[in-house]
Amino acid sequence: MNAPSSPYRSGFACFVGRPNAGKSTLTNALVGTKVAITSDRPQTTRHTVRGIVHRPDSQLVLVDTPGLHKPRTLLGERLNDLVRTTWAEVDVIGFCVPADQKLGPGDKFIAKELAEIRKTPKVAIVTKTDLVDSKRLAEQLIAVHQLGAELGIEWAEIIPVSAVGDQQVQLVAELLAKLLPEGVPLYPDGDLTDEPEQTMVAELIREAALEGVRDELPHSLAVVVEEMIPREGRPADRPLLDIHANVYIERQSQKAIVIGAKGARLKHVGTTARKQIEALLGTPVYLDLHVKVAKDWQRDPKQLRKLGF
Template sequence: MNDDHETTPAHRSGFVSFVGRPNAGKSTLTNALVGSKVVITSNKPQTTRTVVRGIVHRDDAQLILVDTPLHRPRTLLGERLNDLVMTTWAEVDVVAVCFPANEKIGPGDTFIVNELAKVKRTTKIAVATKTDLATPEQIAEHLLAITELGRATNTEWAQVIPVSSVSGDQIDLLADLLVEQLPEGPPLYPDGDLTDAPEEILVAELIREAALEGVRDELPHSIAVTVEEMGLREGRDESKPLLDIYASLYVERDSQKGIMIGHKGARLREVGKAARQQIEALLGTPVYLDLHIKIAKDWQRDPRQLRKLGF
């Protein structure tokens, strides 16, 4: 009798949430695992606002990655985002905490792991990110510090693994370790989907990323983007499609509007060009992007404006 069918591993599928303090490498890690740019990565901390899921399709598994933005709540927006995070952690199969290997464990890390300790049933994995920026000695010390933090907070790490999203070092191994922790089950998303975020959200995020590049430090939290209208231009030959996108970029003050527009509109043109190239790469279609800057005074503290901007 042939027992081959019993040796085939069952298909697994489930949700993994990456968490860590700002700039811990969560978004870059999501993109490295998915193999496509689905989450905005900016060198400005606290730029992730939407819980975008990246989807890793494998023959044996489907990994759905949830990027959860944990902020020190200074505004109503920050509080709403943190409530969302706690709910997400309780619903996912694995929470992977990212600790950048080139930085010492700090109060922000301890805060996150303490919060995570309140979520009892979820499996927890520690990921030492950015190993390409650290020496072997630093990495060894870092792994010991992560283990110690687990002990101090009564957090049991199912795995502790060092990776580099930039060089790709141990990314495949991390994917295997995450898959091992998932329940058996069929794929939850169609093959080929890389994210379940509507295209408008991804487009808004790419515009926001382009707008954040190179602006002063005071701007990141003050920028929101909404896509007002998006559709293929009518009356064009099917072999030459053009996607029209009309988007608004919101800032909180007149002075910020000036910064975003730049001298004689140069900065806004630059943002539009960079965003358009990224959107075209993501959607595979030529794009016409019409971008306007608007002022929504103190939108981060105003419940009505938050709703309008999709938070």
């Protein structure tokens, strides 16, 4: 006799963890394409990017939230509010902890916040397992288990994963999908994200601009895509998309960092971002970038609104 087939499940999951815990890299590995901005700089994710994982038995919609942190600015406070709202609305939460770093105050701060959210099932995910040996990994898995026990969190699963090494990524998808409610697909087959293209293009430019710059820049860099328009008069088989975007920083002194000597750095940013955008949109792109100063925009509600926060 055939076993009855299991019901289709669909719903939302989010990854939480301190900055640089591997949340965005895991999101991209699960979706199989680049939807979340990844960078070795903390606090690079600002928008709730949804990556959609299509499976035969389920549809898992990943909500990528900014890292929760102790806020120092109005922008920081708004990001934290966004995180807590998201946690309350998803069906399952994945708590990401990197394998190569001991549990620190940041991890405990987030776990404490998670303990307050009683109803949502929580999965502990130990990321970056490719960076440690099995002894160190075992110690980290035990530490995560104990942290849950101390705070009264009952982990639905504790799972080691390497998104970069593609180890156990599919298992993470399977375990998260099992915890979703029964339901129909929420998005059409083939959709990978519901982010507007303009937002994703802005994120790719921002990622390229953050690469290899000094620590003072990440928080004070915002990108706004002013327009994306097909170039007129091009033959149908050779389209070109014109993208005009502004990179905003907070101080005149930061302008030189972004532009670089004789404009070399900005040129490199443009080339890197253009390749990523062309891969995302599947069409040749002309990218026009300008660097502008928006003084202390992180502390100014009017500027925050203008820049999309």
